[in-house]
Amino acid sequence: MTTQTTHTERQQPTPPRRSFLKTVWAFLGLMAAGEFLWIASGFLRPGKKTSQAAxxxxxxxxxxxxxxxxxxxxxxxxxxxxxxxxxxxxxxxxxxxxxxxxxxxxxxxxxxxxxxxxxxxxxxxxxxxxxxxxxxxxxxxxxxxxxxxxxxxxxxxxxxxxxxxxxxxxx
Ligand code: FES
The missing domain is CATH 2.102.10.10 (Rieske [2Fe-2S] iron-sulphur domain)
Incomplete structure (x- = not known):
């Protein structure tokens, strides 16, 4: 009984580590979503205006x-x-x-x-x-x-x- 409890405890990440991983995944998810939106908007955007050129x-x-x-x-x-x-x-x-x-x-x-x-x-x-x-x-x-x-x-x-x-x- 004691051995089982110890085994279960080892498999669970400690709360600070889990929290850190959640933060990293959320950050990566936001980066991927942002990049996708940037690429999608660039595809639909007309070319840059050339009015600044001589x-x-x-x-x-x-x-x-x-x-x-x-x-x-x-x-x-x-x-x-x-x-x-x-x-x-x-x-x-x-x-x-x-x-x-x-x-x-x-x-x-x-x-x-x-x-x-x-x-x-x-x-x-x-x-x-x-x-x-x-x-x-x-x-x-x-x-x-x-x-x-x-x-x-x-x-x-x-x-x-x-x-x-x-x-x-x-x-
Ligand atoms: S057909 Fe819709 S942008 Fe060309």
Whole structure:
């Protein structure tokens, strides 16, 4: 009887140790929850505003027109846009920000469309809505083509409610 009691007593952690472990687990749980919330909010947050950058930093020389084949979509990390060269040779600089809730929209080269990972809105290569919930086309940035060189002004974002041929830049 005495031996059993002693054995049971050895298996029980002392109260201060148990309390310390509870505190550590609670702290780790809070850290994990905080990190999860931070990552989740970052996923839904639109990209950082670039308004603090100098205007010259926001004028991006994308390259020569001939370097972008008809029907190609090229991602630009700097400026956070896609350069879409349409089948008729026109050029659009399309924002990566979804017009539903602002998630970053990747180009799916196999499907030949932009597909938002958040709620599955899809857009064609001109940024037009193929499937909702996105309420309108992807925004664009002004494009100029001079001497065969494409320049994108990322300091300005053009909100589109419909697709219009006047939005497309030609050489
Ligand atoms: S944020 Fe893109 S579909 Fe909702």
């Amino acid at each position: 205007p010259s930093d926001m004028l991006i020389v994308a390259g020569k027109l001939e370097d972008f084949p008809m029907g190609s979509v090229t991602a630009f990390v700097r400026g956070r846009f896609y350069l879409s060269r349409l089948e008729d040779g026109g050029v659009l600089a399309i924002s990566r920000k979804c017009t539903h809730l602002g998630c970053t929209v990747p180009w799916d080269d196999e499907e030949k469309k932009f597909i938002c990972p958040c709620h599955a809105s899809a857009f064609d290569r001109a940024g037009g809505v193929i499937s909702p919930p996105a309420p309108r086309p992807l925004d664009i940035h002004p494009v100029t083509i001079e001497n065969g060189v494409i320049t994108v002004d990322t300091s300005r974002t053009i909100r589109r409610n419909v697709l219009d041929p006047s939005q497309i830049a030609y050489a």
